[in-house]
Amino acid sequence: MGFKFERSGPMTTVQDLGRYGYQKDGFSVSGVMDRRSAITANFLVGNEAGDPVLEFLLIGPRIMMTSDAVIAVTGGDFTPKINGQPMPMYEAVAVKKGDRLDFNLAIEGLWGYIAVANKLDIPLVMGSYSTNMKCEVGGFKGRKLKNDDEIDFREGGRSGLEFVGHTIEKEYFGDMKKDIRVVLGPQDDAFTEEGIKTFFEGDYVVTNECDRMGYRLDGPVIEHKGSADIISDGIPYGTIQVPSSGKPIVMLTDRQTTGGYTKIGSVVAVDMPQFVQSKQGCCIRFVPVTVGDAQYELRKYEASLKALIHEKATAEDIDGVTEIKRQESAQKGKKKWSIKTLLHLN
Amino acid sequence: MEEARILVAGDSAVVVEFGNEISPEINGKVKRFYSVLKKRNVTGVVDLIPTYRSVMIHYNSRQLFFFEMEAIIKDALQESGSLEDVPSRTFKIPVCYGGEYGPDIQDVANHNHLTVEEVIDIHCAKPYLIYMLGFLPGFAYLGGMDERLVTPRLTQPRTKIPAGSVGIGGESTGIYPLESPAGWRLIGTTPIKPYDPHREVPIIYEAGDYIQFVPITPHEFKAISEQVKAGTYKVEVSDGI
Numbered sequence: 112m113g114f115k116f117e118r119s120g121p122m123t124t125v126q127d128l129g130r131y132g133y134q135k136d137g138f139s140v141s142g143v144m145d146r147r148s149a150i151t152a153n154f155l156v157g158n159e160a161g162d163p164v165l166e167f168l169l170i171g172p173r174i175m176m177t178s179d180a181v182i183a184v185t186g187g188d189f190t191p192k193i194n195g196q197p198m199p200m201y202e203a204v205a206v207k208k209g210d211r212l213d214f215n216l217a218i219e220g221l222w223g224y225i226a227v228a229n230k231l232d233i234p235l236v237m238g239s240y241s242t243n244m245k246c247e248v249g250g251f252k253g254r255k256l257k258n259d260d261e262i263d264f265r266e267g268g269r270s271g272l273e274f275v276g277h278t279i280e281k282e283y284f285g286d287m288k289k290d291i292r293v294v295l296g297p298q299d300d301a302f303t304e305e306g307i308k309t310f311f312e313g314d315y316v317v318t319n320e321c322d323r324m325g326y327r328l329d330g331p332v333i334e335h336k337g338s339a340d341i342i343s344d345g346i347p348y349g350t351i352q353v354p355s356s357g358k359p360i361v362m363l364t365d366r367q368t369t370g371g372y373t374k375i376g377s378v379v380a381v382d383m384p385q386f387v388q389s390k391q392g393c394c395i396r397f398v399p400v401t402v403g404d405a406q407y408e409l410r411k412y413e414a415s416l417k418a419l420i421h422e423k424a425t426a427e428d429i430d431g432v433t434e435i436k437r438q439e440s441a442q443k444g445k446k447k448w449s450i451k452t453l454l455h456l457n
Numbered sequence: 458m459e460e461a462r463i464l465v466a467g468d469s470a471v472v473v474e475f476g477n478e479i480s481p482e483i484n485g486k487v488k489r490f491y492s493v494l495k496k497r498n499v500t501g502v503v504d505l506i507p508t509y510r511s512v513m514i515h516y517n518s519r520q521l522f523f524f525e526m527e528a529i530i531k532d533a534l535q536e537s538g539s540l541e542d543v544p545s546r547t548f549k550i551p552v553c554y555g556g557e558y559g560p561d562i563q564d565v566a567n568h569n570h571l572t573v574e575e576v577i578d579i580h581c582a583k584p585y586l587i588y589m590l591g592f593l594p595g596f597a598y599l600g601g602m603d604e605r606l607v608t609p610r611l612t613q614p615r616t617k618i619p620a621g622s623v624g625i626g627g628e629s630t631g632i633y634p635l636e637s638p639a640g641w642r643l644i645g646t647t648p649i650k651p652y653d654p655h656r657e658v659p660i661i662y663e664a665g666d667y668i669q670f671v672p673i674t675p676h677e678f679k680a681i682s683e684q685v686k687a688g689t690y691k692v693e694v695s696d697g698i
Contacts, residue, residue, distance in 0.1 A: 131503040134515065136660065137594040140504075245635060246594055297464035297472045324638070340610055340627050342479055343591065343598060345506035345513025347470035354640070355612050369508055369591030369598075371610065371626060371640070377467025380518065405468040406518040413519065 112178035112208075113232065113264040114165075119257050120214070122168035122323075125231060125250035126364075128161045130239035134368040140348065141241035141249065142364045144222045144323060147384040147416075148186035148282070152226035154417060155183035155203045157274045163233045163240035163250075165225040165262075171214020172256070178208050178264060181228035181271035187220020187284055187388055202278035203228070203271065220284035220388040228271020229264040244323075245365065279416075284388035292382045292400040293351065298341060298373040302353070306334035310375055315359060315395045323365035325352075326387075328395060332357030335373065343371040349378035349386075351397075363387060379405035381412055459486055459537040463530055469518045471526055473534075474511040479600055479628060483510045484588055486537070493533045501526075507664075508589050509598065547584050547667040549693040550632065552623050553678040554580075554645040561642035565625055568608045576644065577672055579603045584667040584698055585630065595634040595652035595660035599668055602630045614640035621647045623670070632668075634660075648673075648681040649692055667698050 116123070126149070129142030143149040143166055150160045165172075171189040184191050184200045191198040192213045193206060206212065214223060233240045233250060242250025251262060299307065315330035339355035345368065346352075352360045352372040361378060362370075378386050379400060389395065464472040473490060476483040491507040494514070501520030506513040516526055554577045555562045566576050585599035592598075602625070610626045615638060622633040624641030633639060634652035652660050662668070673681070684690035 131515065134504040134506050135590065137591045137596050245637075294465055294467050297466045297474075338609075342477065342509050342627075343589075343629065344472060344474075344508040344511045345466070345470065345515075345591075347467045347513070347515065349467055350470075354610075354614070367592040367637075368506055369589070371629075374466070377470075379468045402465050402468050402523045406522050409468065410519055 113176075113180070113227075113229070113262050115175040115177050115261045116172050116256050116258060117175055117211075118173040119255070119260060120167045120170045120172040123172050123256040124166055124242040124244070124254075125163050125233050125240055125262070126166045126242060127163050127240040129364065130237055130241050130243065130249065133237055134345070137368050138237070138246065138248075139243055139365050139368060141239070141243045141323075143224070143241075144364055144387045145186055145224070145384040146380070148222070148388075149224045149226070150413070151201065151279065151282075151416065152183045152185040152224045155185070155201065155274065155277050155279065156181050156226050156228035156271045157203075157269075158226055158228065158230065162226065163231045165231070167214065167223045169221060170216050171223050172212075173214070174212040176206050176208055176210045176212065177261065178229075179206065179270070180264065181205050181275055182212075183226050184214075184223065185226075185281075186223040187217040188281070189214035189217050189223045199278070201281045203274040203276060205272060205275045217390075218285075221390055222388060227264060228274060229268040232263040232265045243365075282384070284385065287390075287392065288394045288396070289385055289389060290396050290398050291386050292379045292405065293376040293397045294379055294400060294402045294405055295376045296374075299375055301335055301337070301339075301341070301373040302375055303334045303336050306336075306357075307375070309333050310359075311397055311399060313396075315397070317389045317391050317393045317395065319391050321391070323363055325360050325362045325366055326389075328359045328361065330358065333359065333375065339373050340371050341373055343369050346370050346374070347377055349380070349383050350374045351376050351378065361386065379409070381405065381409045458531075459490060459534045461486075461490070461530075461534055463527055465523065466513065468523075470513055470515050471523065471530070472511050472513050473530055476510045479509050479588070481586070481600070484600070487512055489537045490533060493536050497529075497533065499529055506591060508591065509600075545586075545665050545667055545698065546662070547669055547695050547698055548662050549669050549671050549695075550647050550649060550651075551673045551677065551681055552581075552645040552647050552670045553673050553675055554623075556675070558675070558678070559623065559643050559645040561624070562644040565606060565608045565642050565644055569605050571605065576606060579605055580630065580644065581670045581672055584669040587662055587664050587666050587668065589664055590660070593633065593635050593637055593652070595662075597631055597651070597662060597664075597668065598629060599631050602628060604628075606630070608642050610640040611642065614638050618643060619646065620650070623647060645670075646678070648678050648685055649690065650685060661692060 129140040236249040247253035313331035315328040320327040504515035626641035
């Protein structure tokens with residue numbers, strides 16, 4: 112017993128943090144589009160970061176609960192409702208058998224997430240719960256959900272009731288102008304100085320050609336020195352391919368493992384959630400950052416997130432945590448924290 | 458120490474590049490380096506993708522900073538020894554060229570001042586080495602395509618092409634094992650399935666094997682397609698080149 116999908120929505124899948132170890136055979140990584148929202152949902156209900164979550168795009172599902180559960184909803188705002196009443200997001204919520212959850216059109220952001228303390232009963236395939244739709248492997252029967260599908264919860268799973276009420280401030284995805292940080296390379300030397308300048312100074316608009324493989328952007332043409340083709344090599348998550356049209360394509364979780372277009376740079380992990388949650392028409396400005404800074408900030412953020420939700424992380428070797436702990440004691444009793452503050456955004 | 462460029466590829470990947478051409482020599486360096494890294498089983502390294510002339514290392518930047526990864530790479534390059542030769546096989550792949558099966562074959566002919574018949578003859582003239590698998594499950598990147606067939610990729614990739622399409626992209630040729638978006642020029646289609654998730658061995662060949670294309674007529678294409686559907690078609694395989 113678990114979730115019964117009265118309406119599946121156009122693109123609802125089971126995902127985790129991705130299927131690694133098989134890219135050498137050409138298997139895409141798959142996994143959640145917005146890693147931060149998925150991890151946050153899992154942490155809120157006391158799960159591990161890599162437990163399976165439900166991910167939906169643009170229009171959410173309508174779900175009949177066929178057993179009790181503790182769930183958390185994160186990501187874009189789909190105005191979630193329980194039995195017609197507004198449901199809090201970014202909070203562990205207890206729901207009862209017979210309750211109906213309804214997610215509408217996203218009024219902000221693109222991707223929504225549901226984590227369940229009881230845990231979804233999904234088989235581990237090649238080390239991952241993620242759905243690889245192209246290969247029809249993993250997740251729920253290797254495909255997106257259809258109307259009347261049912262996903263059970265694991266037998267003997269814990270209730271998670273002790274987490275009910277845990278909350279964190281919702282991340283806002285609705286800005287129509289965003290600064291997104293990028294590490295240059297590996298083929299930045301294939302572009303003219305003017306081309307690199309254009310890339311960092313131009314406004315790039317999210318088009319309607321966006322899916323789990325990648326987002327095409329429209330904006331000023333990025334000038335190559337010569338050819339836009341390279342000898343095919345690996346494609347990392349978030350990398351920005353520029354084919355000879357000069358218009359960037361940001362490669363995402365269902366991307367192919369290798370390809371032959373020049374890659375000017377890559378969006379850094381800590382900014383990927385804001386990027387993938389950008390709707391059509393959102394204006395992106397790319398900002399350069401060093402690889403070291405990007406990695407440091409990611410670690411600091413993720414350690415802080417866990418500390419805030421569970422109040423159990425230790426200071427370890429991460430400065431950020433000590434800083435956050437201090438804030439915490441200064442605001443005793445207040446359990447709500449801002450992701451923006453943690454990320455030093457705006 | 459093996460000469461290589463270490464290139465940043467975002468905050469969770471790095472490319473180790475051994476040259477800028479497709480050659481068995483450079484690919485040999487790739488294979489040696491790949492085997493050293495694989496054997497070391499480095500904590501924090503989540504995926505290795507060996508390609509024609511580089512190895513992409515995907516790593517968890519929560520466990521390894523770039524500077525730490527760089528040190529591991531330099532150390533592995535020191536060790537990078539020689540690999541023993543693996544015995545290879547040759548797979549005969551039937552292909553129906555031109556027309557609806559290969560809508561871009563005329564472009565390839567025009568670009569290289571050849572007739573369509575000459576394109577087919579040259580494409581089938583010799584076996585190709587499988588340098589790497591990637592892009593899609595079982596997509597084989599083949600080496601040794603005749604220079605007379607080199608044609609640039611499409612400016613805007615197609616959003617969808619059928620499984621079994623045979624194409625040319627720059628200096629490369631290969632088969633699309635699945636329906637997919639594609640930037641290569643399509644010259645033909647094979648009725649066989651190089652990748653089938655429901656088969657005991659989903660991917661029929663591996664890196665180091667050879668592929669020999671054999672031209673077939675549309676009539677033969679239909680006949681073989683039916684045999685493939687019925688599960689009675691067997692791809693002809695021989696030892697060696």
